[in-house]
Amino acid sequence: xxxxxxxxxxxxxxxxxxxxxxxxxxxxxxxxxxxxxxxxxxxxxxxxxxxxxxxxxxxxxxxxxxxxxxxxxxxxxxxxxxxxxxxxxxxxxxxxxxxxxxxxxxxxxxxxxxxxxxxxxxxxxxxxxxxxxxxxxxxxxxxxxxxxxxxxxxxxxxxxxxxxxxxxxxxxxxxxxxxxxxxxxxxxxxxxxxxxxxxxxxxxxxxxxxxxxxxxxxxxxxxxxxxxxxxxxxxxxxxxxxxxxxxxxxxxxxxxxxxxxxxxxxxxxxxxxxxxxxxxxxxxxxxxxxxxxxxx
Amino acid sequence: xxxxxxxxxxxxxxxxxxxxxxxxxxxxxxxxxxxxxxxxxxxxxxxxxxxxxxxxxxxxxxxxxxxxxxxxxxxxxxxxxxxxxxxxxxxxxxxxxxxxxxxxxxxxxxxxxxxxxxxxxxxxxxxxxxxxxxxxxxxxxxxxxxxxxxxxxxxxxxxxxxxxxxxxxxxxxxxxxxxxxxxxxxxxxxxxxxxxxxxxxxxxxxxxxxxxxxxxxxxxxxxxxxxxxxxxxxxxxxxxxxxxxxxxxxxxxxxxxxxxxxxxxxxxxxxxxxxxxxxxxxxxxxxxxxxxxxxx
Numbered sequence: 226x227x228x229x230x231x232x233x234x235x236x237x238x239x240x241x242x243x244x245x246x247x248x249x250x251x252x253x254x255x256x257x258x259x260x261x262x263x264x265x266x267x268x269x270x271x272x273x274x275x276x277x278x279x280x281x282x283x284x285x286x287x288x289x290x291x292x293x294x295x296x297x298x299x300x301x302x303x304x305x306x307x308x309x310x311x312x313x314x315x316x317x318x319x320x321x322x323x324x325x326x327x328x329x330x331x332x333x334x335x336x337x338x339x340x341x342x343x344x345x346x347x348x349x350x351x352x353x354x355x356x357x358x359x360x361x362x363x364x365x366x367x368x369x370x371x372x373x374x375x376x377x378x379x380x381x382x383x384x385x386x387x388x389x390x391x392x393x394x395x396x397x398x399x400x401x402x403x404x405x406x407x408x409x410x411x412x413x414x415x416x417x418x419x420x421x422x423x424x425x426x427x428x429x430x431x432x433x434x435x436x437x438x439x440x441x442x443x444x445x446x447x448x449x450x451x452x453x454x455x456x457x458x459x460x461x462x463x464x465x466x467x468x469x470x471x472x473x474x475x476x477x478x479x480x481x482x483x484x485x486x487x488x489x490x491x492x493x494x495x496x497x498x499x500x501x502x503x504x505x506x507x508x509x510x511x512x513x514x515x516x517x518x519x520x521x
Numbered sequence: 522x523x524x525x526x527x528x529x530x531x532x533x534x535x536x537x538x539x540x541x542x543x544x545x546x547x548x549x550x551x552x553x554x555x556x557x558x559x560x561x562x563x564x565x566x567x568x569x570x571x572x573x574x575x576x577x578x579x580x581x582x583x584x585x586x587x588x589x590x591x592x593x594x595x596x597x598x599x600x601x602x603x604x605x606x607x608x609x610x611x612x613x614x615x616x617x618x619x620x621x622x623x624x625x626x627x628x629x630x631x632x633x634x635x636x637x638x639x640x641x642x643x644x645x646x647x648x649x650x651x652x653x654x655x656x657x658x659x660x661x662x663x664x665x666x667x668x669x670x671x672x673x674x675x676x677x678x679x680x681x682x683x684x685x686x687x688x689x690x691x692x693x694x695x696x697x698x699x700x701x702x703x704x705x706x707x708x709x710x711x712x713x714x715x716x717x718x719x720x721x722x723x724x725x726x727x728x729x730x731x732x733x734x735x736x737x738x739x740x741x742x743x744x745x746x747x748x749x750x751x752x753x754x755x756x757x758x759x760x761x762x763x764x765x766x767x768x769x770x771x772x773x774x775x776x777x778x779x780x781x782x783x784x785x786x787x788x789x790x791x792x793x794x795x796x797x798x799x800x801x802x803x804x805x806x807x808x809x810x811x812x813x814x815x816x817x
Contacts, residue, residue: 250674259678313631333611338609338611343673350672361657364664369646372642376642377546377547377556378546
């Protein structure tokens with residue numbers, strides 16, 4: 226099985242699990258419109274890279290796929306909330322996401338705000354649910370780690386920096402900091418979550434966080450390269466928009482060749498971080514190569 | 522000490538605690554604008570009724586005020602997020618809140634969306650933090666209960682019903698259901714949180730949930746009466762807006778006299794629910810009377 230096939234397999238499992246989660250969660254009570262819009266946002270494809278990372282990281286400690294899936298699904302809910310809110314007219318004002326209309330376009334702005342709020346809340350509800358793990362200490366750890374990754378010192382902070390940066394010239398260090406918060410924090414969490422679920426020791430947890438940090442940077446850099454070399458059809462979303470908006474990217478600051486060289490280094494560093502796990506981590510090493518080389 | 526003085530005392534303690542929470546949370550890293558806007562939203566007054574209920578409910582089980590305060594503060598963060606998002610132009614489009622400009626007016630819409638997202642996330646971070654309670658099972662229970670109260674089967678669901686209802690004629694039962702979700706769920710959680718913090722048994726927890734349910738209805742009904750008899754200066758926000766928007770309220774559906782009679786019944790029922798606690802619950806009985814009789 227190639228890595229792409231393995232990723233697709235997990236993406237299918239994740240989509241199936243998320244569908245069931247919404248079926249249970251939305252049974253009966255809710256106004257149909259918000260529930261429909263949650264399905265639109267959550268079940269509209271996506272590579273499910275973050276759930277893959279939760280599952281593959283947890284597997285290092287012998288955790289079965291189905292036992293890591295609830296936490297993986299919670300992370301995908303949280304990631305999807307961030308996309309829905311970032312796409313809003315007051316934020317990045319994007320009409321297209323994963324090749325389909327964004328939530329505020331397909332529905333309306335108020336619904337998109339509520340869908341984001343609901344998915345963010347559902348992420349924490351899922352992590353705190355006894356089905357996610359029998360040990361409440363592990364559930365509380367997952368909630369705390371995800372909240373830190375998602376809050377003002379993580380994703381929301383990165384988005385705020387991004388908004389503040391419009392029309393300004395950032396340095397490469399400033400861009401790195403922004404991206405480490407806006408994108409990197411959830412990648413770090415994905416790998417940390419595997420360690421938490423697996424009851425890993427401090428050293429193993431730190432190794433996975435290091436891997437997740439490098440991987441997050443690699444993912445963002447590959448994204449910037451795609452945006453730069455832009456093919457909207459392949460990417461399934463509007464491309465070359467960063468340059469249009471005057472947003473600084475590492476590709477613009479370093480040049481394409483240096484950016485590509487940096488990407489190579491990040492993939493090597495990510496692999497190096499996993500050395501304590503030996504061959505058990507070959508899937509994760511492969512994931513770093515895949516993320517760096519992706520075309521969509 | 523009168524009840525108003527007691528409520529003011531807890532409101533001061535809560536404001537002080539929230540200020541410290543933001544100081545620690547926003548130290549260093551963040552773009553100043555979102556942090557400032559979080560302070561504007563969270564520290565701009567407010568009666569702090571929900572934190573009061575957490576603290577007074579926990580006190581029934583011998584929990585010290587300072588030990589209930591982190592959970593009380595988390596609930597106030599969550600309540601404040603809901604105000605910030607509900608005030609947005611795409612939602613209720615309100616310019617005034619607690620006598621001051623709303624966040625999107627004082628700052629901008631993107632900042633208001635992020636402030637809401639950040640406060641929602643901070644609520645869960647706070648509940649999952651070991652400082653909130655040494656027992657992770659209690660922390661996980663608090664997270665789960667708050668997420669259920671805040672999600673599509675609680676507050677977000679109620680707001681969605683509210684949006685769906687604009688321009689429609691709701692029945693009294695439909696209004697009750699909407700309000701039980703939109704406003705009632707957090708009141709219920711406030712009282713349930715006291716029970717969780719206090720390690721209460723099922724029966725005591727159920728009694729507090731019943732009390733919180735009645736209290737939430739009473740609070741909303743008093744709010745509708747205030748809106749109907751409207752004095753913007755006293756209320757510190759725009760009033761008589763519900764009627765203007767064609768939103769159904771129980772006051773419009775039942776008439777003022779029947780609404781006032783119902784309010785009396787709710788206060789009596791709330792007191793009755795607390796009978797298992799005897800005199801220990803006199804503060805909470807007083808709180809129900811206060812909420813029903815408030816002028817702001």
